[in-house]
Amino acid sequence: MPGLWRFSSHNGKGRGLLTLFVLHSLSKEPKSGYGLLKEIERKTKGLWMPSKGTLYPILRQLKDEELIQMVEIGKRSKNIFELTTKGKETLIGLREHRKESREKLLQFKNLFSDIFGEDKGEDEEDNGLIFEIRDIIAHLPPDKKNQAVETLEKCLGDLKRIQ
Amino acid sequence: MPGLWRFSSHNGKGRGLLTLFVLHSLSKEPKSGYGLLKEIERKTKGLWMPSKGTLYPILRQLKDEELIQMVEIGKRSKNIFELTTKGKETLIGLREHRKESREKLLQFKNLFSDIFGEDKGEDEEDNGLIFEIRDIIAHLPPDKKNQAVETLEKCLGDLKRIQ
DNA sequence: TTCGAACCGTTCGTTATCGAAATAATAATC
DNA sequence: GATTATTATTTCGATAACGAACGGTTCGAA
Numbered sequence: 463m464p465g466l467w468r469f470s471s472h473n474g475k476g477r478g479l480l481t482l483f484v485l486h487s488l489s490k491e492p493k494s495g496y497g498l499l500k501e502i503e504r505k506t507k508g509l510w511m512p513s514k515g516t517l518y519p520i521l522r523q524l525k526d527e528e529l530i531q532m533v534e535i536g537k538r539s540k541n542i543f544e545l546t547t548k549g550k551e552t553l554i555g556l557r558e559h560r561k562e563s564r565e566k567l568l569q570f571k572n573l574f575s576d577i578f579g580e581d582k583g584e585d586e587e588d589n590g591l592i593f594e595i596r597d598i599i600a601h602l603p604p605d606k607k608n609q610a611v612e613t614l615e616k617c618l619g620d621l622k623r624i625q
Numbered sequence: 626m627p628g629l630w631r632f633s634s635h636n637g638k639g640r641g642l643l644t645l646f647v648l649h650s651l652s653k654e655p656k657s658g659y660g661l662l663k664e665i666e667r668k669t670k671g672l673w674m675p676s677k678g679t680l681y682p683i684l685r686q687l688k689d690e691e692l693i694q695m696v697e698i699g700k701r702s703k704n705i706f707e708l709t710t711k712g713k714e715t716l717i718g719l720r721e722h723r724k725e726s727r728e729k730l731l732q733f734k735n736l737f738s739d740i741f742g743e744d745k746g747e748d749e750e751d752n753g754l755i756f757e758i759r760d761i762i763a764h765l766p767p768d769k770k771n772q773a774v775e776t777l778e779k780c781l782g783d784l785k786r787i788q
Numbered sequence: 789t790t791c792g793a794a795c796c797g798t799t800c801g802t803t804a805t806c807g808a809a810a811t812a813a814t815a816a817t818c
Numbered sequence: 819g820a821t822t823a824t825t826a827t828t829t830c831g832a833t834a835a836c837g838a839a840c841g842g843t844t845c846g847a848a
Contacts (some may be wrong), residue, residue: 465631466642466673478834479629479736486740496796505739508733509781510629513836518797540796540843555681560741562672567734568667572732573642575667578723591777592759598784599755604782609787614754617780621761641804659826676806681827703826707792 466566472555480512481520485529485545485553492533492544495521524549629729643675644683648692648708648716655696655707658684663737687712731763 487498495517503511504547524530529549533542545553547620595614602610630642650661658680666674684706687693692712696705708716736758758777765773 479738482740483736494748494796500767500795505736507728508737509729509732512848513838515799515837516835519834535767555742559798563737563741565670566672567737569672571730573646574667574726577645578720578726591774592755592762595781595784596742597757598788602784602788604747606787609728611754613780613783613787616756616783617776618708618754618761620760620776620779621765621773624769624776625761625765643805657826663825676808677806677827678807681829682804771821 463482466570469559469563471552477556480516481524482556484517484520484524485549485556488530488543488545489553492542494540494542496540559576629733630717632722632726634715640719643679644687646689646714647680649695651706651708652713652716652769655705656747657703657705658713659703678719731759735759 468476469478469482471478477504483502485497487493487501495502496516497514497515499514500548521530525532525543527548530543531546533544537542599610599614631639632645633639646665647661650656650664656664656705658677662675662677662680666786677751684693688695690711693706694709696707698704738755762773764775779780
Protein backbone atom coordinates (compact mmCIF):
# COMPACT_ATOMS: atom_id res chain seq x y z
CA MET A 463 0.00 0.00 0.00
CA PRO A 464 2.59 2.58 0.91
CA GLY A 465 5.68 3.81 -0.83
CA LEU A 466 8.71 1.63 -0.78
CA TRP A 467 10.54 3.18 2.15
CA ARG A 468 7.86 4.51 4.38
CA PHE A 469 7.10 3.24 7.85
CA SER A 470 4.03 3.93 9.87
CA SER A 471 4.35 4.78 13.51
CA HIS A 472 1.70 3.92 16.05
CA ASN A 473 -0.03 7.27 15.74
CA GLY A 474 -0.59 6.48 12.08
CA LYS A 475 1.89 9.03 10.81
CA GLY A 476 4.08 7.81 7.99
CA ARG A 477 7.79 8.25 8.47
CA GLY A 478 10.41 8.15 5.78
CA LEU A 479 13.82 6.58 5.96
CA LEU A 480 15.53 9.87 6.66
CA THR A 481 13.27 10.58 9.63
CA LEU A 482 13.96 7.11 10.91
CA PHE A 483 17.66 7.66 10.61
CA VAL A 484 17.53 11.02 12.35
CA LEU A 485 15.76 9.57 15.36
CA HIS A 486 18.10 6.62 15.45
CA SER A 487 21.24 8.67 15.13
CA LEU A 488 20.20 11.25 17.70
CA SER A 489 19.34 8.46 20.11
CA LYS A 490 22.99 7.45 20.06
CA GLU A 491 24.37 10.92 20.48
CA PRO A 492 23.11 14.49 20.09
CA LYS A 493 24.32 16.26 17.00
CA SER A 494 23.62 19.01 14.50
CA GLY A 495 21.76 18.81 11.22
CA TYR A 496 24.99 19.18 9.37
CA GLY A 497 26.47 16.43 11.51
CA LEU A 498 23.62 14.14 10.51
CA LEU A 499 24.25 14.81 6.84
CA LYS A 500 27.95 14.12 7.23
CA GLU A 501 27.21 10.91 9.09
CA ILE A 502 24.96 9.66 6.32
CA GLU A 503 27.48 10.60 3.70
CA ARG A 504 30.20 8.77 5.58
CA LYS A 505 28.13 5.69 6.32
CA THR A 506 26.95 5.28 2.74
CA LYS A 507 30.26 6.33 1.25
CA GLY A 508 28.62 9.27 -0.44
CA LEU A 509 26.01 7.17 -2.19
CA TRP A 510 23.17 8.78 -0.32
CA MET A 511 23.27 12.49 0.31
CA PRO A 512 19.85 13.81 1.26
CA SER A 513 19.28 17.43 0.38
CA LYS A 514 19.49 19.98 3.16
CA GLY A 515 16.14 21.16 1.92
CA THR A 516 14.86 17.76 2.93
CA LEU A 517 16.62 17.36 6.24
CA TYR A 518 16.12 20.72 7.89
CA PRO A 519 12.34 20.80 7.44
CA ILE A 520 12.24 17.32 8.95
CA LEU A 521 14.21 18.55 11.95
CA ARG A 522 11.86 21.47 12.38
CA GLN A 523 8.88 19.17 12.13
CA LEU A 524 10.28 16.70 14.65
CA LYS A 525 10.96 19.59 16.98
CA ASP A 526 7.38 20.80 16.57
CA GLU A 527 6.19 17.32 17.43
CA GLU A 528 8.50 17.39 20.44
CA LEU A 529 10.32 14.25 19.42
CA ILE A 530 13.60 16.11 19.46
CA GLN A 531 14.76 19.27 21.18
CA MET A 532 17.60 21.73 20.89
CA VAL A 533 20.05 21.08 23.64
CA GLU A 534 22.45 23.91 23.02
CA ILE A 535 23.75 26.33 20.48
CA GLY A 536 27.39 25.47 20.13
CA LYS A 537 30.11 27.11 18.17
CA ARG A 538 29.57 27.97 14.54
CA SER A 539 25.96 28.68 15.46
CA LYS A 540 25.49 24.96 15.47
CA ASN A 541 22.14 23.71 16.68
CA ILE A 542 22.61 20.50 18.61
CA PHE A 543 19.56 18.27 18.80
CA GLU A 544 18.78 15.41 21.11
CA LEU A 545 15.91 12.96 21.44
CA THR A 546 13.16 13.68 23.92
CA THR A 547 11.46 10.96 25.89
CA LYS A 548 8.60 11.10 23.45
CA GLY A 549 11.12 10.74 20.65
CA LYS A 550 12.60 7.66 22.22
CA GLU A 551 9.19 6.07 22.48
CA THR A 552 8.46 6.86 18.85
CA LEU A 553 11.75 5.34 17.79
CA ILE A 554 11.01 2.16 19.67
CA GLY A 555 7.62 1.98 17.99
CA LEU A 556 9.22 2.53 14.61
CA ARG A 557 11.79 -0.16 15.19
CA GLU A 558 9.07 -2.72 15.53
CA HIS A 559 8.95 -2.65 11.75
CA ARG A 560 12.25 -4.46 11.69
CA LYS A 561 10.85 -7.57 10.09
CA GLU A 562 8.89 -5.58 7.57
CA SER A 563 11.98 -3.64 6.62
CA ARG A 564 13.96 -6.79 6.07
CA GLU A 565 11.20 -8.16 3.92
CA LYS A 566 11.16 -4.96 1.90
CA LEU A 567 14.88 -5.04 1.45
CA LEU A 568 14.65 -8.59 0.19
CA GLN A 569 11.91 -7.79 -2.29
CA PHE A 570 13.86 -4.82 -3.45
CA LYS A 571 16.89 -6.94 -3.98
CA ASN A 572 14.87 -9.39 -6.02
CA LEU A 573 13.57 -6.55 -8.14
CA PHE A 574 17.10 -5.45 -8.83
CA SER A 575 18.20 -8.94 -9.72
CA ASP A 576 15.28 -9.03 -12.08
CA ILE A 577 16.10 -5.74 -13.72
CA PHE A 578 19.85 -5.91 -13.80
CA GLY A 579 20.18 -9.56 -14.57
CA GLU A 580 21.28 -12.58 -12.67
CA ASP A 581 24.39 -12.90 -10.70
CA LYS A 582 23.09 -15.56 -8.43
CA GLY A 583 25.45 -17.18 -6.05
CA GLU A 584 28.19 -14.67 -6.38
CA ASP A 585 27.27 -12.45 -3.53
CA GLU A 586 24.38 -14.47 -2.34
CA GLU A 587 26.50 -16.77 -0.32
CA ASP A 588 28.52 -14.39 1.82
CA ASN A 589 25.70 -11.95 2.30
CA GLY A 590 23.66 -14.70 3.80
CA LEU A 591 26.56 -15.61 6.02
CA ILE A 592 26.94 -12.08 7.28
CA PHE A 593 23.25 -11.95 8.00
CA GLU A 594 23.55 -15.09 10.06
CA ILE A 595 26.53 -13.73 11.91
CA ARG A 596 24.69 -10.54 12.70
CA ASP A 597 21.76 -12.49 13.94
CA ILE A 598 23.80 -14.60 16.31
CA ILE A 599 25.62 -11.58 17.67
CA ALA A 600 22.37 -9.76 18.20
CA HIS A 601 20.95 -12.53 20.31
CA LEU A 602 24.06 -13.22 22.30
CA PRO A 603 23.90 -12.79 26.08
CA PRO A 604 25.98 -9.80 27.18
CA ASP A 605 28.50 -11.92 29.05
CA LYS A 606 29.56 -13.58 25.82
CA LYS A 607 29.99 -10.35 23.93
CA ASN A 608 33.70 -10.21 24.53
CA GLN A 609 34.30 -13.62 23.07
CA ALA A 610 32.24 -12.71 20.04
CA VAL A 611 34.15 -9.49 19.48
CA GLU A 612 37.41 -11.41 19.67
CA THR A 613 36.14 -13.91 17.14
CA LEU A 614 35.08 -11.14 14.81
CA GLU A 615 38.40 -9.38 15.14
CA LYS A 616 40.19 -12.55 14.27
CA CYS A 617 37.93 -13.02 11.27
CA LEU A 618 38.57 -9.45 10.18
CA GLY A 619 42.28 -10.04 10.45
CA ASP A 620 42.01 -13.15 8.29
CA LEU A 621 40.03 -11.28 5.67
CA LYS A 622 42.54 -8.47 5.58
CA ARG A 623 45.25 -10.99 4.98
CA ILE A 624 43.35 -12.42 2.04
CA GLN A 625 42.89 -8.98 0.66
CA MET B 626 24.78 13.40 -4.70
CA PRO B 627 21.45 12.21 -5.97
CA GLY B 628 18.50 10.67 -4.26
CA LEU B 629 18.79 7.13 -3.14
CA TRP B 630 17.15 5.40 -6.03
CA ARG B 631 17.76 7.55 -9.03
CA PHE B 632 19.81 6.56 -12.02
CA SER B 633 21.11 8.81 -14.71
CA SER B 634 20.84 7.79 -18.32
CA HIS B 635 23.36 8.81 -20.94
CA ASN B 636 21.36 11.85 -21.95
CA GLY B 637 21.71 13.08 -18.39
CA LYS B 638 18.08 12.56 -17.50
CA GLY B 639 17.51 11.04 -14.09
CA ARG B 640 15.34 7.97 -14.00
CA GLY B 641 13.63 6.56 -10.98
CA LEU B 642 13.24 2.94 -10.05
CA LEU B 643 9.71 2.76 -11.41
CA THR B 644 10.79 4.05 -14.81
CA LEU B 645 13.57 1.53 -14.82
CA PHE B 646 11.17 -1.24 -14.02
CA VAL B 647 8.70 -0.17 -16.70
CA LEU B 648 11.33 -0.25 -19.41
CA HIS B 649 12.64 -3.57 -18.17
CA SER B 650 9.27 -5.20 -17.90
CA LEU B 651 8.06 -3.97 -21.28
CA SER B 652 11.26 -5.23 -22.85
CA LYS B 653 10.24 -8.71 -21.83
CA GLU B 654 6.69 -8.46 -23.02
CA PRO B 655 4.25 -5.70 -23.96
CA LYS B 656 1.60 -4.97 -21.38
CA SER B 657 -0.77 -2.37 -20.00
CA GLY B 658 -0.24 0.09 -17.21
CA TYR B 659 -2.50 -1.91 -14.99
CA GLY B 660 -0.56 -5.03 -15.89
CA LEU B 661 2.65 -3.34 -14.80
CA LEU B 662 1.15 -2.45 -11.44
CA LYS B 663 -0.10 -5.98 -10.93
CA GLU B 664 3.31 -7.36 -11.84
CA ILE B 665 5.04 -5.17 -9.28
CA GLU B 666 2.52 -6.07 -6.64
CA ARG B 667 2.98 -9.74 -7.36
CA LYS B 668 6.76 -9.61 -7.50
CA THR B 669 7.13 -7.70 -4.26
CA LYS B 670 4.33 -9.57 -2.52
CA GLY B 671 2.39 -6.35 -2.17
CA LEU B 672 5.20 -4.54 -0.37
CA TRP B 673 5.60 -2.00 -3.13
CA MET B 674 2.52 -0.61 -4.80
CA PRO B 675 3.29 2.57 -6.71
CA SER B 676 0.37 4.93 -7.09
CA LYS B 677 -1.47 4.98 -10.39
CA GLY B 678 -1.00 8.70 -10.27
CA THR B 679 2.71 7.99 -10.43
CA LEU B 680 2.75 5.28 -13.07
CA TYR B 681 0.44 6.69 -15.72
CA PRO B 682 2.23 10.02 -16.02
CA ILE B 683 5.48 8.11 -16.40
CA LEU B 684 3.95 6.07 -19.20
CA ARG B 685 2.76 9.22 -20.91
CA GLN B 686 6.17 10.78 -20.54
CA LEU B 687 7.98 7.73 -21.89
CA LYS B 688 5.59 7.73 -24.82
CA ASP B 689 6.32 11.39 -25.47
CA GLU B 690 10.00 10.59 -25.44
CA GLU B 691 9.29 7.75 -27.86
CA LEU B 692 10.84 5.15 -25.62
CA ILE B 693 7.61 3.19 -25.61
CA GLN B 694 4.64 3.09 -27.96
CA MET B 695 1.08 1.86 -27.91
CA VAL B 696 0.87 -1.34 -29.81
CA GLU B 697 -2.84 -1.95 -29.68
CA ILE B 698 -5.99 -1.24 -27.79
CA GLY B 699 -7.13 -4.59 -26.48
CA LYS B 700 -10.23 -5.61 -24.66
CA ARG B 701 -11.46 -3.56 -21.72
CA SER B 702 -10.04 -0.53 -23.52
CA LYS B 703 -6.66 -1.70 -22.40
CA ASN B 704 -3.66 0.21 -23.74
CA ILE B 705 -0.84 -2.17 -24.48
CA PHE B 706 2.64 -0.65 -24.55
CA GLU B 707 5.86 -1.98 -25.99
CA LEU B 708 9.44 -0.75 -26.08
CA THR B 709 10.66 1.11 -29.13
CA THR B 710 14.17 0.70 -30.46
CA LYS B 711 15.09 3.94 -28.75
CA GLY B 712 13.62 2.54 -25.56
CA LYS B 713 15.73 -0.58 -25.81
CA GLU B 714 18.86 1.50 -26.20
CA THR B 715 17.94 3.59 -23.19
CA LEU B 716 17.36 0.49 -21.13
CA ILE B 717 20.76 -0.88 -22.06
CA GLY B 718 22.34 2.40 -21.05
CA LEU B 719 20.49 2.35 -17.77
CA ARG B 720 21.55 -1.20 -17.03
CA GLU B 721 25.14 -0.10 -17.03
CA HIS B 722 24.47 1.23 -13.55
CA ARG B 723 24.34 -2.30 -12.31
CA LYS B 724 27.39 -1.97 -10.16
CA GLU B 725 26.25 1.32 -8.75
CA SER B 726 22.89 -0.17 -7.88
CA ARG B 727 24.48 -3.08 -6.07
CA GLU B 728 26.66 -0.72 -4.13
CA LYS B 729 23.64 1.34 -3.21
CA LEU B 730 21.74 -1.71 -2.11
CA LEU B 731 24.62 -2.74 0.10
CA GLN B 732 24.92 0.68 1.70
CA PHE B 733 21.22 0.70 2.22
CA LYS B 734 21.38 -2.66 3.87
CA ASN B 735 24.08 -1.41 6.18
CA LEU B 736 21.96 1.57 7.09
CA PHE B 737 19.11 -0.72 7.99
CA SER B 738 21.31 -2.95 10.03
CA ASP B 739 22.45 0.15 11.77
CA ILE B 740 18.96 1.40 12.47
CA PHE B 741 17.19 -1.83 13.22
CA GLY B 742 20.00 -3.87 14.67
CA GLU B 743 19.19 -4.84 18.25
CA ASP B 744 18.69 -1.84 20.42
CA LYS B 745 21.32 -2.79 22.95
CA GLY B 746 22.90 0.59 22.60
CA GLU B 747 26.44 -0.47 23.42
CA ASP B 748 26.66 -2.46 20.23
CA GLU B 749 29.10 0.02 18.74
CA GLU B 750 32.02 -2.29 18.88
CA ASP B 751 30.77 -5.33 17.00
CA ASN B 752 28.59 -3.26 14.70
CA GLY B 753 31.66 -1.49 13.52
CA LEU B 754 33.48 -4.75 13.08
CA ILE B 755 30.72 -6.24 10.98
CA PHE B 756 30.62 -3.08 8.95
CA GLU B 757 34.31 -3.41 8.24
CA ILE B 758 33.99 -7.05 7.36
CA ARG B 759 31.20 -6.27 4.94
CA ASP B 760 33.26 -3.57 3.38
CA ILE B 761 36.23 -5.79 2.77
CA ILE B 762 34.06 -8.51 1.30
CA ALA B 763 32.36 -6.04 -0.99
CA HIS B 764 35.65 -4.92 -2.46
CA LEU B 765 37.24 -8.30 -2.74
CA PRO B 766 38.27 -9.51 -6.20
CA PRO B 767 36.08 -12.41 -7.35
CA ASP B 768 38.92 -14.90 -7.28
CA LYS B 769 39.29 -14.45 -3.55
CA LYS B 770 35.63 -14.85 -2.76
CA ASN B 771 36.00 -18.51 -1.96
CA GLN B 772 38.63 -17.89 0.66
CA ALA B 773 36.48 -15.18 2.18
CA VAL B 774 33.45 -17.42 2.34
CA GLU B 775 35.52 -20.08 4.04
CA THR B 776 36.77 -17.57 6.57
CA LEU B 777 33.25 -16.39 7.27
CA GLU B 778 32.00 -19.92 7.67
CA LYS B 779 34.72 -20.62 10.15
CA CYS B 780 33.85 -17.47 12.03
CA LEU B 781 30.19 -18.42 12.04
CA GLY B 782 31.09 -21.81 13.41
CA ASP B 783 33.11 -20.21 16.21
CA LEU B 784 30.27 -17.92 17.09
CA LYS B 785 27.81 -20.78 17.20
CA ARG B 786 30.10 -22.57 19.58
CA ILE B 787 30.16 -19.54 21.86
CA GLN B 788 26.44 -19.39 21.78
C1' DT C 789 45.92 39.10 7.33
C1' DT C 790 43.93 37.33 3.87
C1' DC C 791 42.02 33.47 1.77
C1' DG C 792 40.05 29.19 0.98
C1' DA C 793 37.83 25.29 2.85
C1' DA C 794 34.90 23.21 5.84
C1' DC C 795 31.01 24.12 8.79
C1' DC C 796 26.04 25.40 9.52
C1' DG C 797 21.56 26.81 8.36
C1' DT C 798 17.67 29.05 5.40
C1' DT C 799 14.92 29.98 1.43
C1' DC C 800 12.42 28.90 -2.51
C1' DG C 801 11.01 27.32 -7.04
C1' DT C 802 10.67 22.77 -9.35
C1' DT C 803 9.72 18.13 -9.74
C1' DA C 804 8.13 13.58 -7.97
C1' DT C 805 4.92 10.99 -5.74
C1' DC C 806 0.93 10.11 -3.39
C1' DG C 807 -3.80 8.95 -2.61
C1' DA C 808 -8.41 9.28 -3.39
C1' DA C 809 -12.14 9.97 -6.38
C1' DA C 810 -14.38 9.80 -10.91
C1' DT C 811 -15.31 7.12 -14.95
C1' DA C 812 -16.13 3.14 -17.66
C1' DA C 813 -15.77 -1.38 -19.82
C1' DT C 814 -15.83 -6.30 -19.15
C1' DA C 815 -16.38 -10.65 -16.52
C1' DA C 816 -18.45 -13.39 -13.08
C1' DT C 817 -22.49 -14.71 -10.36
C1' DC C 818 -26.90 -15.26 -9.14
C1' DG D 819 -31.10 -9.38 -16.68
C1' DA D 820 -29.40 -7.22 -12.69
C1' DT D 821 -25.68 -6.95 -9.50
C1' DT D 822 -21.16 -7.03 -8.21
C1' DA D 823 -16.12 -7.64 -8.82
C1' DT D 824 -12.25 -6.84 -11.55
C1' DT D 825 -9.80 -4.54 -14.93
C1' DA D 826 -8.28 -0.10 -16.70
C1' DT D 827 -7.31 4.84 -17.02
C1' DT D 828 -7.66 9.86 -15.88
C1' DT D 829 -7.65 13.76 -12.93
C1' DC D 830 -6.14 16.63 -9.31
C1' DG D 831 -5.05 18.68 -4.90
C1' DA D 832 -1.74 17.66 -1.24
C1' DT D 833 2.61 16.43 0.34
C1' DA D 834 7.52 15.10 -0.04
C1' DA D 835 11.89 15.72 -1.81
C1' DC D 836 15.11 17.92 -4.47
C1' DG D 837 18.80 21.11 -5.57
C1' DA D 838 20.74 25.38 -6.09
C1' DA D 839 21.71 29.68 -4.26
C1' DC D 840 22.54 32.52 -0.44
C1' DG D 841 24.31 34.18 4.10
C1' DG D 842 26.92 33.56 7.70
C1' DT D 843 30.83 31.32 10.96
C1' DT D 844 35.17 29.16 12.18
C1' DC D 845 39.60 27.32 11.31
C1' DG D 846 44.04 26.67 9.40
C1' DA D 847 47.48 27.76 6.22
C1' DA D 848 49.98 30.83 3.32
